[in-house]
Amino acid sequence: MPVRTFESIISDPSRLPIAKAVYALGTETAYDVMAKAKAIEASGVDMIYLQIGEPDFKTPEYIIEAAKKALDDGFTHYNPTSGLPAVRQSFADYLNKTRGTDYTLDEIVITPGAKPLIFYGLLATINPGDEVIFPDPGYPIYESVIKYLKAEPIRLPLRESKGFRFDPADLNAIVTDKTKMIILNSPHNPTGGVLELEDLKRIADVAIRDNLWVMADEVYSRILYDGRKHQSIASLPGMKERTILVEGHSKTYAMTGWRLGYGACNTDIMQIISRLITNCNSCTASFIQIAGKAAYEGPQDDSEAFVAKFRERRDLIVERLNDIPGVTCQVPGGAFYVFPNFSSFGLKSREMENYLIEEAHVACLGGTSFGRYGQGYLRFSYANSVENINRAMDRIKDTLKKLKPKAQRPNHEDFRTAISD
Numbered sequence: 098m099p100v101r102t103f104e105s106i107i108s109d110p111s112r113l114p115i116a117k118a119v120y121a122l123g124t125e126t127a128y129d130v131m132a133k134a135k136a137i138e139a140s141g142v143d144m145i146y147l148q149i150g151e152p153d154f155k156t157p158e159y160i161i162e163a164a165k166k167a168l169d170d171g172f173t174h175y176n177p178t179s180g181l182p183a184v185r186q187s188f189a190d191y192l193n194k195t196r197g198t199d200y201t202l203d204e205i206v207i208t209p210g211a212k213p214l215i216f217y218g219l220l221a222t223i224n225p226g227d228e229v230i231f232p233d234p235g236y237p238i239y240e241s242v243i244k245y246l247k248a249e250p251i252r253l254p255l256r257e258s259k260g261f262r263f264d265p266a267d268l269n270a271i272v273t274d275k276t277k278m279i280i281l282n283s284p285h286n287p288t289g290g291v292l293e294l295e296d297l298k299r300i301a302d303v304a305i306r307d308n309l310w311v312m313a314d315e316v317y318s319r320i321l322y323d324g325r326k327h328q329s330i331a332s333l334p335g336m337k338e339r340t341i342l343v344e345g346h347s348k349t350y351a352m353t354g355w356r357l358g359y360g361a362c363n364t365d366i367m368q369i370i371s372r373l374i375t376n377c378n379s380c381t382a383s384f385i386q387i388a389g390k391a392a393y394e395g396p397q398d399d400s401e402a403f404v405a406k407f408r409e410r411r412d413l414i415v416e417r418l419n420d421i422p423g424v425t426c427q428v429p430g431g432a433f434y435v436f437p438n439f440s441s442f443g444l445k446s447r448e449m450e451n452y453l454i455e456e457a458h459v460a461c462l463g464g465t466s467f468g469r470y471g472q473g474y475l476r477f478s479y480a481n482s483v484e485n486i487n488r489a490m491d492r493i494k495d496t497l498k499k500l501k502p503k504a505q506r507p508n509h510e511d512f513r514t515a516i517s518d
């Protein structure tokens with residue numbers, strides 16, 4: 098039997114019964130775009146991939162050695178649900194050093210990647226009908242899990258005019274007595290935007306006033322440029338106990354395939370998340386945890402070198418995009434994405450994504466993969482070589498000459514909300 102898509106399965110009344118709750122699950126379109134680009138590549142064209150959200154570097158050698166040694170030392174068994182105590186202590190120490198917090202090991206829970214923690218964190222706190230505020234554009238898994246839980250996804254628009262931060266008036270307008278949580282992600286996927294201390298203080302004031310949870314997704318905390326220092330809402334007065342801080346090794350140490358993440362939260366929520374882990378993945382592989390401890394405690398030269406390389410590529414891609422008539426691109430403060438504005442061509446983001454794959458043979462993601470406020474934008478990951486970035490930008494510039502920007506540039510703030518995908 099051929100493998101069918103998720104959408105064709107859920108819309109087929111003749112299939113065997115499946116749970117209705119899964120209908121609400123969204124996805125990450127990076128994998129679909131990859132499949133489409135690979136199919137075109139198979140016809141003999143040279144494709145450049147700028148759609149995927151993972152560092153193109155090899156995991157530093159000292160971390161690989163630590164994992165090998167841990168295997169030799171017998172770390173091949175089940176371990177405590179929330180993680181090995183020595184590793185949790187090490188992660189608490191790391192957070193305290195980088196955020197100025199005072200976490201103990203009892204407030205740390207280790208998971209296979211940061212992503213399960215988003216799922217478990219929401220599962221542990223949100224009931225049907227609760228409203229959860231999340232950034233739009235934003236990492237698509239937030240909205241997916243909120244909907245899966247039959248809660249209400251409430252969009253906090255991020256505005257290009259504010260460096261992809263939010264407008265306080267937008268936040269005030271969407272908080273209601275049903276709001277239960279605000280999800281933050283800084284540095285931000287897909288825009289590379291970074292929240293400033295004043296933004297965090299504003300959110301903290303609302304969270305304390307209205308007794309809300311905050312989920313702070315800080316997986317890009319180490320990928321910051323131009324002297325910026327990471328700021329965590331968990332370090333603000335009164336916020337630690339109501340924040341579920343999400344961190345992980347995927348981006349900092351090029352460890353996406355190892356699956357290692359962790360959360361810091363109050364001990365009550367920690368216990369509930371542990372119970373969810375017991376019912377699902379039992380624990381995170383112990384030799385991977387040992388490698389994660391070594392990652393933090395070893396030399397940081399490799400991860401610093403990754404950031405220096407990302408910075409060089411960021412400067413290049415921003416310059417090259419702004420050099421294309423009709424395209425504007427802000428300089429992102431963190432992560433390894435740019436979110437240029439292509440709205441002057443009058444195509445929807447998804448149409449532009451397809452156009453560039455088919456005509457320029459460059460894979461990138463339409464901004465609406467990250468929510469409706471991404472209309473008019475594209476996301477490029479610059480986790481690729483300088484040579485490939487240059488080649489991709491040459492091709493896009495040439496290809497777009499055929500389209501030509503419209504003389505009257507639409508106001509993108511209207512454009513992106515007025516047009517659905």
Ligand SMILES: Cc1ncc(COP(=O)(O)O)c(C=O)c1O
Pocket residue numbers: 150209210211212213236282286314316344345346347353357358
């Ligand atoms: C904002 C954000 N949060 C979480 C994750 C998940 O990371 P992990 O590989 O640790 O599960 C990603 C991965 O792309 C991400 O972009």
